[in-house]
Amino acid sequence: MSVIALQGFRGGTGTTSVTAALAWGLAQLNERVLVIDFSPENLLRLHFGMPFTQTRGWRSAFNAGEPWQKSAMRYHSHLDFLPYGNVGPESARAQSEVSPAFDWNKAITQLKNSGVYDWILIDSPAADPLPAQAIADSTLVLLHADSQSHIRLHQRALPANGRYLVNQFVPSSLLQQDILLLWQETLPAMIPVILHRDEAMAESLAAKQPVGEWKGNSKISREINTLANWFLLNLRGVR
Amino acid sequence: MGPNIVGSEESEPSKDDDFFALSHLFSLTELNYVDVARKEKIPQLMSRWPLLAELAQYDKHGAEKN
Numbered sequence: 001m002s003v004i005a006l007q008g009f010r011g012g013t014g015t016t017s018v019t020a021a022l023a024w025g026l027a028q029l030n031e032r033v034l035v036i037d038f039s040p041e042n043l044l045r046l047h048f049g050m051p052f053t054q055t056r057g058w059r060s061a062f063n064a065g066e067p068w069q070k071s072a073m074r075y076h077s078h079l080d081f082l083p084y085g086n087v088g089p090e091s092a093r094a095q096s097e098v099s100p101a102f103d104w105n106k107a108i109t110q111l112k113n114s115g116v117y118d119w120i121l122i123d124s125p126a127a128d129p130l131p132a133q134a135i136a137d138s139t140l141v142l143l144h145a146d147s148q149s150h151i152r153l154h155q156r157a158l159p160a161n162g163r164y165l166v167n168q169f170v171p172s173s174l175l176q177q178d179i180l181l182l183w184q185e186t187l188p189a190m191i192p193v194i195l196h197r198d199e200a201m202a203e204s205l206a207a208k209q210p211v212g213e214w215k216g217n218s219k220i221s222r223e224i225n226t227l228a229n230w231f232l233l234n235l236r237g238v239r
Numbered sequence: 240m241g242p243n244i245v246g247s248e249e250s251e252p253s254k255d256d257d258f259f260a261l262s263h264l265f266s267l268t269e270l271n272y273v274d275v276a277r278k279e280k281i282p283q284l285m286s287r288w289p290l291l292a293e294l295a296q297y298d299k300h301g302a303e304k305n
Contacts, residue, residue, distance in 0.1 A: 178284035
């Protein structure tokens with residue numbers, strides 16, 4: 001079993017939609033996937049059709065003293081997801097600071113021993129990426145090929161076992177072309193699959209589906225499938 | 240080196256041999272070509288975008304000065 005954390009280099013890089021799409025892509029390759037939302041914004045679940053008003057999730061279960069396993073939901077025969085949960089009227093940040101830390105090391109060990117999953121994907125918030133990095137075998141940092149990201153590359157180190165994944169690439173932009181080219185020449189930890197900006201990806205959240213289910217023939221769905229195959233070749237743990 | 244545990248049949252190129260040879264040759268020439276073209280574009284994009292040139296200089300010298 002491989003544990004992969006996906007995090008934005010900053011907010012708004014499209015990490016949640018890519019995580020949901022990748023989980024679907026791996027499930028289509030007959031891999032057994034659990035995808036976990038680590039973000040108090042609790043958005044991942046909406047890609048899997050969950051009603052907005054439903055409050056269940058691992059964090060809310062934990063805060064209520066209930067077993068976290070019960071908050072997992074089955075979306076597809078090979079794809080389960082674990083929402084963060086709605087933690088109440090207080091601001092989510094205050095809640096996570098006040099409540100005791102959830103022991104993810106223990107939970108991941110339990111999941112590994114159960115042998116139920118080939119992959120655990122974690123949708124990790126850009127503002128608080130360390131908890132997911134601490135338990136992940138690999139971390140994917142999603143970024144746009146823009147000037148801000150390029151500056152930040154000079155200010156921040158890549159997490160251990162980290163790789164960069166370019167998302168929402170716009171090939172008609174000369175600046176993005178140039179930045180991508182520079183990165184391909186100089187950044188050693190770049191995943192060779194580039195994800196292009198595609199309206200189908202934006203639509204998929206509105207449709208409450210992973211993009212591969214929403215528009216399987218879109219360019220972005222084919223890129224996600226390529227990425228899923230790259231995962232199998234490069235990041236897959238021992239079955 | 241350990242003992243050769245690969246049987247001669249397995250180490251022999253199979254029916255995919257032609258494809259393998261072709262793809263190997265193709266990818267070699269293609270990759271070299273792409274790499275050269277890319278490298279030539281780096282100075283162009285540096286002259287186009289002052290920020291990229293400045294940060295490239297920082298990569299070379301900045302860490303030593305600070």
